[in-house]
Amino acid sequence: MSKLMIGRRALLTLAVAAGSVLVLPTQAGATQAGLPAVISANAPQLHPEGVAWDPLRRSFLVSSLRHGTVSVVRPDGQVRTLAADPRMISTFGVHVDAARGRVLTAYGDFGLSPRSTPATVRKSAGLGVFDLRTGRLLHLVDLAIGAGEHAANDLAIDPAGNAYVTDPLSDAIHRVDVHGRASVLVRDPRLLTNGIGMNGIVWHPRGHLLAVNYATGVLWRIPLANPAALAQVTLPEPLVGGDGLDLRPDGSLTVVTNNLSAPGRVAIRVLRSTDGWRSAQVTRRAEPWTDTEPTTVTSTPHGSYVLDGRLATLLAGKPVDTFTLRRLA
Numbered sequence: 001m002s003k004l005m006i007g008r009r010a011l012l013t014l015a016v017a018a019g020s021v022l023v024l025p026t027q028a029g030a031t032q033a034g035l036p037a038v039i040s041a042n043a044p045q046l047h048p049e050g051v052a053w054d055p056l057r058r059s060f061l062v063s064s065l066r067h068g069t070v071s072v073v074r075p076d077g078q079v080r081t082l083a084a085d086p087r088m089i090s091t092f093g094v095h096v097d098a099a100r101g102r103v104l105t106a107y108g109d110f111g112l113s114p115r116s117t118p119a120t121v122r123k124s125a126g127l128g129v130f131d132l133r134t135g136r137l138l139h140l141v142d143l144a145i146g147a148g149e150h151a152a153n154d155l156a157i158d159p160a161g162n163a164y165v166t167d168p169l170s171d172a173i174h175r176v177d178v179h180g181r182a183s184v185l186v187r188d189p190r191l192l193t194n195g196i197g198m199n200g201i202v203w204h205p206r207g208h209l210l211a212v213n214y215a216t217g218v219l220w221r222i223p224l225a226n227p228a229a230l231a232q233v234t235l236p237e238p239l240v241g242g243d244g245l246d247l248r249p250d251g252s253l254t255v256v257t258n259n260l261s262a263p264g265r266v267a268i269r270v271l272r273s274t275d276g277w278r279s280a281q282v283t284r285r286a287e288p289w290t291d292t293e294p295t296t297v298t299s300t301p302h303g304s305y306v307l308d309g310r311l312a313t314l315l316a317g318k319p320v321d322t323f324t325l326r327r328l329a
Contacts, residue, residue: 035075035302039325043079046071047112047314048323050093050105050154050244051307053300056132060298060325062307063091063105065112065314070094070105070130073325083135088128089113089120093154093166093200093244093296100161100178101132108151108167112314125150127165127176139180143167146184154244154296156203158224164209166198173198173211173222186227191220196261200245200296202253210253210277212242215262219255221277234279235271240264244296246304252283254297254304254328260311266292268306268328291324304328 039060048062048071060073061082068088069081082103089109096103105128109120129139144150149169156164161178164185171192175185191197196215203209209222210233217238222230241264244256253271257264267287273280291308298305308324 035300035327037327039073039075039077039305041073041077041079041323041325042321043071043323044321045319046079046309046321046323047311047319048307048309049311050091050095050296051298051305051325052094052096052103053298053305054096054103054132055098056101060305061094061096061103062309062323063094065090065092065110065309065311066114066319068107068113068115070103070128070135081135083128083130083137085128085137085140086115087124087140088126089115089124091128092152095155095157095163096132097157097161098132099159102129102138102161103132104129104155104157104163106152106155106165108153110151122149122151122169125152125167125169127152127155127163127174127182129163129176129180139176141176141180141182143174143176143182145174145182146170146172153199154201156201156209158203164201164203166201166211168197168199168214169195171197173201173209173227185224186222186230188228188230199243200255202245202247204247204277206276208277210245210247212239212245212255214240214242214264216240217242217257217264219271219280231278233273233277236282239269243294244307246297246299248299248304253280254299256294256297256306258294260293260295260315266294268294268297286328291326297328302327 050063070083088107094105109124127141163176172187199214201211217240219233241257246254270284271280
């Protein structure tokens with residue numbers, strides 16, 4: 001497809017290709033209902049991997065691979081720490097449970113923090129639960145359950161407040177109830193492929209989870225009434241490098257893929273299903289994405305925002321202070 005140039009005033013360019021709509025990312029300078037199209041933030045070596053919308057502050061919350069924190073990112077790009085605990089070496093997925101005034105974050109250690117040690121690298125895994133308003137610790141839940149390596153990565157929350165946590169180094173998905181009690185929801189060898197397993201996960205109101213395997217790009221449908229009956233969602237193409245998932249208000253699913261640790265495409269896709277997520281089709285895509293290292297996405301009242309925490313530079317041993325949130329048009 002020929003390269004499309006986006007004018008400074010343009011918010012959106014659409015092209016129809018192969019039966020789907022190509023959506024190019026919104027450029028800097030555009031605004032929508034008070035949120036800028038692009039938020040450029042600066043915080044010392046934060047390198048966030050996960051993002052969530054905070055309806056309390058009308059701001060974003062991000063994690064940190066370097067510091068193991070949860071920080072508030074205002075629409076003007078200002079950043080401040082909200083929650084931290086020294087036992088969290090690196091934080092990954094972050095989600096808000098607004099009904100209970102909580103913010104939850106998955107934590108682990110891939111050796112990318114100044115506080116990484118041989119005792120924690122690929123061994124630390126858990127869920128931090130904090131008061132959304134104050135950042136006070138409510139629960140710190142150990143999820144290094146069973147033999148082998150561990151590093152909790154992302155989570156989804158159901159209406160009862162249960163959290164479902166993925167671990168890309170394990171073949172299990174964990175469940176943590178509102179009291180901080182952990183259990184294995186499902187364990188299946190198909191969830192772990194060549195040492196890399198499940199990453200992004202969402203809860204669906206029809207009573208199942210959708211979760212993606214980062215290495216293979218397989219999207220799994222996991223019924224909560226019978227998790228052992230998990231099944232692959234039939235897709236037109238694998239979602240290799242599948243990282244962040246976000247279930248949009250209209251029932252479609254935004255998928256962020258990257259090539260940080262797998263030969264994935266740097267792209268944002270929107271999927272839709274007409275058969276209860278037994279199969280799905282790509283209805284929109286933004287490829288290539290303007291930012292080269294996207295990881296996660298969150299819905300806001302003003303559109304979906306994709307996070308690029310500059311993780312490739314961190315993996316290369318050259319931490320930086322900047323990161324970007326960009327709206328998907």
